[in-house]
Amino acid sequence: MTDWNRPLVDCLIRPLRQAPVLSVVIPTFHRPKELAFAVASITDQIDATLDGKVEIIVSDNGSGPEKHAVLQQLAERHPSLSYYIHLKDEGGPFQICSAPHRARGRWTWVFGDDDALESGGLGPIVEILEREQPGFLTLNRQVWNKTLDQRIAGAKHDLPDIRFGSFIDLLTLFGFDQLSFLTSQIYATDVARAVDADLYLASPCRYCQLAYYLEAFHDQPAYYSSRPSVLHRWDQGATQVHAANFHDLATSHPELVQRAADRLGLQPGLFERINGRRSMLGPESRKITFVDNILENLWRSVALGTTISDEAWDMLAGLSPQWAPQRAEQLKMVRDVYNMVDNAFGQYQALVAEHKARVPVGAVFTPPEIDLLKKSEAAILSLQGDINDARKMALELSGGFN
Numbered sequence: 001m002t003d004w005n006r007p008l009v010d011c012l013i014r015p016l017r018q019a020p021v022l023s024v025v026i027p028t029f030h031r032p033k034e035l036a037f038a039v040a041s042i043t044d045q046i047d048a049t050l051d052g053k054v055e056i057i058v059s060d061n062g063s064g065p066e067k068h069a070v071l072q073q074l075a076e077r078h079p080s081l082s083y084y085i086h087l088k089d090e091g092g093p094f095q096i097c098s099a100p101h102r103a104r105g106r107w108t109w110v111f112g113d114d115d116a117l118e119s120g121g122l123g124p125i126v127e128i129l130e131r132e133q134p135g136f137l138t139l140n141r142q143v144w145n146k147t148l149d150q151r152i153a154g155a156k157h158d159l160p161d162i163r164f165g166s167f168i169d170l171l172t173l174f175g176f177d178q179l180s181f182l183t184s185q186i187y188a189t190d191v192a193r194a195v196d197a198d199l200y201l202a203s204p205c206r207y208c209q210l211a212y213y214l215e216a217f218h219d220q221p222a223y224y225s226s227r228p229s230v231l232h233r234w235d236q237g238a239t240q241v242h243a244a245n246f247h248d249l250a251t252s253h254p255e256l257v258q259r260a261a262d263r264l265g266l267q268p269g270l271f272e273r274i275n276g277r278r279s280m281l282g283p284e285s286r287k288i289t290f291v292d293n294i295l296e297n298l299w300r301s302v303a304l305g306t307t308i309s310d311e312a313w314d315m316l317a318g319l320s321p322q323w324a325p326q327r328a329e330q331l332k333m334v335r336d337v338y339n340m341v342d343n344a345f346g347q348y349q350a351l352v353a354e355h356k357a358r359v360p361v362g363a364v365f366t367p368p369e370i371d372l373l374k375k376s377e378a379a380i381l382s383l384q385g386d387i388n389d390a391r392k393m394a395l396e397l398s399g400g401f402n
Contacts, residue, residue, distance in 0.1 A: 002097070020104055030063045058071060059084045137186040140155055155226075161224060162226075166220065172274060211256040271289065
């Protein structure tokens, strides 16, 4: 099992009068203003009825001396706050998987350092935990812009509170999109601690916690709270981040989920049972599954020109026999288009390089040379147009899974 001790610059662990109901663990890295806002949104709600029931633990990933000072100031201001300051960046997976091993409450809540808790939201969450005793609790959320001055969606879903017999039942209804937002998930500390997390710590996937949830809580009672308690910042302009997310959701994420399912001995066909809808708003017009999400994100990756390795394609092809019969052909179609666009882009880059080599600064050209350069430019523009058309088609195809 993993050794959760890591070199620290400093730590402050408050003594407790009693074991908390809930430990809010906030991983952070270079976001002092956002962190202060997130912490205040929680601590301002710890009144006499919640005192002793909620602790806050900030885990800093080696942000540096300035962040150290900020944490000390926050601890002075908020008596329920403890902190760990790592000597170096231990990575996101470590921060997530170590959280229940540092938590002292019955439930662990890994809370994003740039998110916030709705005013009046903490008490009802603690009440649900004490009343329902879930192994896993997922919270509805609001969606806001990056600066929290414009609300994009007042609620992610319009369903009432639901109790599930197991986490897999919850996953079947909500899918991974609901679970992918870290701050909406709260879970039983002792159950999370029992998982051998080495598989997830070693994964390059940005969403390794989703497979971790599956392994830890697959047979645990689960609960969905309809109150949109948490505020999710959405930065629409973070194109590079979104592109990396699409790639991982299409490749390393399904591979890791399948590995977790295999470790549990789950029956084949899980991917087609997991819902693929992003929001439970209004009636379902057609069945969308996790496999649709994979294909959608592959098309998005093609549209954005993201590199997908042959190993990733082969891995998905190896998983596809467990999916619905038509899926292998759909996967092959995306791969064929990807290869076509990738090859064309390679030719385009070669043509551009060749053209630049022919046009040194200050050179004078003969009429035949000028004619050759014009043909070269025309070929480059034509190929560029074909690539753009193919990527536009891929983007349109990705939209067909909504």
